[in-house]
Structure formats: C-alpha cells, structure tokens
C-alpha cells in the first residue's frame with residue numbers, strides 16, 4: 001500500500017500520463033490533496049474547477065485512491081489544506097507539487113474532514129455526482145440524498161435504455177414486487193445507471209414521503225461499515241439498513257474483494273428481500289462477470305430482474321444534448337447538436353462534458369453557439385476522433401474480442417464463428433478508415449470488393465435485428481476509438 005504522502009504525487013504522475021497536457025494543467029494542477037485517516041480530501045481553488053473535477057475526473061481519482069490507498073473515499077472541497085498557501089488557478093509545476101505536500105501532515109487535519117461517526121448514515125461533503133448531497137429526503141430521522149434532477153422526466157429514452165427504464169418505472173410504481181426484486185442494472189460508465197435508479201427513488205418519495213429510502217454509492221457503504229465497526233455502532237448500522245423500504249446501491253462492483261462488506265450486505269439484502277422491501281443495484285458488468293464477489297451474492301443478484309443499459313445511438317445522443325441545453329436555457333441548433341453527437345460517442349457523461357465545454361466557451365467569449373465555435377471548443381476531442389485507426393488494429397482487436405486467430409481474418413474458412421467476426425471487422429474497417437472497398441478486400445486475404453459490400457450490408461442489418469451483434473459492434477467501435 002502506498003504511504004499517504006506518496007499518494008498525490010503518484011496520482012499526479014498517473015493523471016499526467018493519461019490526460020492531455022491542457023487538461024492536466026487546467027484542471028488537475030491547481031488541486032491540492034490531503035490524505036486524512038478516513039478520506040482523501042481534494043482542494044480546488046474555486047467552484048468552477050471543483051465542479052469540473054467532479055464531473056470529469058473524480059471517478060478516476062477515486063479509482064486511483066482505491067488502488068493506491070485501499071478503501072478510502074475522496075472528498076472535494078474549495079480552498080486549501082490548513083497551513084498551505086491557496087493554490088493558484090494554474091500554478092507552475094513546482095508549486096502544484098508543493099500543493100500536494102501537506103498530504104504528509106494530513107492527520108493533523110482530520111478534524112476538518114466531515115466524516116464523523118454520527119454522519120455515517122448521510123453522505124458527507126460532495127464526493128462524486130452520486131455521493132453529492134443535493135437534497136435531503138426520507139421519512140423519520142432516516143434520511144437519504146437523491147439528486148432531484150435525476151427523474152424519469154429528464155431521462156431521455158432510446159433503444160439503449162428503454163427496457164431498463166420500463167422496468168424502473170414498474171418498480172417505482174410498485175416497489176417490492178418479487179418479479180423485480182432485486183433490480184440489477186448494469187452497463188458501461190456514464191450511461192445513466194445512477195440517473196435511472198435515482199429516478200426510482202425520487203418517484204417513490206414523491207408518492208410516499210414517509211418511505212424509508214436510502215441511496216448510497218457502494219464505496220460509501222464500505223466506508224460506513226468500517227466506521228460502524230470502529231465506533232462500535234454496528235447494531236445501529238444493521239438496524240438502519242434492515243429497516244429500509246428501498247435501498248439503492250450504486251456501482252456494486254466496488255464490493256469486489258471486500259469480504260466483510262459482502263457479508264454484511266448479504267444479511268441486509270436477505271432481510272430486505274424477505275421483508276418485501278425493494279433492493280436496486282447498479283454495476284459495470286453482468287453479475288456473473290464480477291470478479292471477487294461471493295457466489296451466494298452473485299446468485300442472489302439474479303433473483304429478480306437484470307437489465308442492461310447500452311450506449312445511446314446517434315438520435316438518442318442528439319435528443320440528450322437538446323434536453324440538457326433546454327434545461328440549461330441554452331440555445332442549441334439541431335445541426336450543432338447533431339455534429340457534437342456524431343463526434344462524442346462513448347457515453348452520456350462525455351457528451352454532457354462536451355456540451356458544458358461548448359457552453360462555457362461561448363460564455364467566456366460572449367459568442368453564440370455556432371458550428372465554428374463548437375469546432376474550436378472541442379478541438380482536442382475532434383482531433384482524437386479523427387485519428388486514423390489502422391486495418392491491422394481492427395483485425396487484431398476483433399480477433400481478440402471473438403477469440404479467433406488473427407490469421408482467420410485472411411483465411412478462406414467460412415464457418416459462421418469465423419465468417420461473422422470477419423464481416424464485423426470489414427464493416428468496422430469501412431466505418432473507421434478511409435480505405436476503399438477493394439483496398440479493404442485486399443487486406444482481408446484478397447477478397448473481392450462485393451464481398452466487403454455484402455459484409456457491410458449484412459452487419460448493418462443485423463445491428464438492427466440482433467442484439468448480440470449490435471452490442472459487439474458498439475463495444476468494438478468504442479474500443480477502437482479509444
């Protein structure tokens with residue numbers, strides 16, 4: 001495990017490698033960090049940077065904290081660690097590192113960190129969009145925190161989330177129904193899992209303000225358990241969780257490898273389900289694919305309904321941009337939204353991030369949002385998207401994905417388990433490179449251009465009719481574009 005004082009310097013090194021220098025200098029350098037006993041506290045010099053970090057980088061920093069320090073949550077605050085000079089917005093390299101130095105003295109500042117035992121049942125200072133305390137709701141003295149903006153009304157529906165949304169609405173109307181209990185929602189990052197489950201919480205609360213609802217990020221649950229042990233408040237912790245009407249637990253993959261947490265969660269889960277109370281979880285993968293999770297939990301996760309959220313297709317991305325712009329009172333032309341949606345394809349969080357950047361850029365420069373402005377504001381994203389993917393990379397990635405030999409990309413074998421991946425690779429080559437059909441045919445063992453055309457048509461049709469192919473194709477696209 002990393003020494004506390006080493007954490008932030010190591011984190012900086014890693015982030016510097018991962019981000020563009022502009023991103024690193026603008027957003028990460030101005031931060032200072034302090035590692036206290038129960039949390040890593042990050043200090044941002046102003047609200048703007050704090051918000052941006054929260055939206056774009058916090059999840060990554062949280063992951064680094066877990067990797068380097070263990071089960072420590074990350075909190076965000078404005079200001080500087082006690083005894084440190086406030087960080088300037090873009091300090092030179094040396095002073096930014098100096099900003100990190102107080103980590104060594106972190107323990108001295110523990111008292112300033114708002115994670116005391118009595119707060120264990122309520123999220124502390126803004127930690128992530130999920131952990132952000134935005135509005136306290138709930139019956140009796142038990143309170144939970146939901147983002148009031150995460151409702152069904154603000155959630156745009158499309159192919160990627162319609163099943164999950166329909167199930168969520170059913171549950172919101174009728175929590176505890178055995179057919180949907182637990183609800184397990186899984187999918188890639190930033191696809192709206194938190195939004196969806198919080199929409200359930202908001203709906204249930206609106207219908208019944210006395211309902212005991214708890215939304216919690218899995219990392220916070222882990223921390224709460226540790227704190228309850230430390231403060232010998234375990235009975236209270238247990239009573240609290242076992243008495244809920246609705247438990248929403250986000251990013252359950254964070255329980256992986258944490259045996260004590262899993263054991264406690266197992267009991268809470270059983271108590272709730274047996275009592276007809278609703279449990280809802282999100283995860284980045286299908287239950288059986290979560291590594292480091294006890295079998296008995298994995299099997300229980302599948303007792304009710306398991307639904308996937310897939311990346312949004314182009315029309316849905318446009319609709320999301322238009323909706324977010326409208327909510328923000330920003331005028332956004334449809335063709336501009338279309339252009340952004342075409343170029344930002346990975347997930348909704350990135351899409352929102354791109355829109356925020358465009359809006360900020362327009363405000364700073366006092367200009368309307370035109371296509372030219374968008375191109376300027378999103379220069380680096382567009383440059384990364386235009387990076388040419390090579391046909392070799394496509395063949396290698398597809399072969400690895402389908403676990404076939406690379407040589408099968410060029411071979412004459414026609415069995416479906418080889419021919420289909422080859423067609424997928426051809427279609428990807430057509431989409432991601434500027435090569436002509438004959439050139440693509442050549443790269444696939446000297447095939448005719450009509451074969452390539454046929455492959456592209458077949459895959460396009462199958463993406464509309466076969467969920468597996470659609471999923472494979474979208475996943476491969478995302479992998480190759482990264």
Ligand SMILES: Nc1ncnc2c1ncn2[C@@H]1O[C@H](COP(=O)(O)OP(=O)(O)OP(=O)(O)O)[C@@H](O)[C@H]1O
Nearest residue numbers: 154155156188189190191192193194195320348349
């Ligand atoms: N269908 C949608 N309509 C409107 N907004 C959406 C939709 N999907 C996602 N968003 C927005 O995208 C952002 C990221 O969504 P969210 O945090 O729910 O993703 P997530 O799947 O929980 O991500 P993670 O895997 O990182 O936990 C949120 O601001 C959310 O409101």
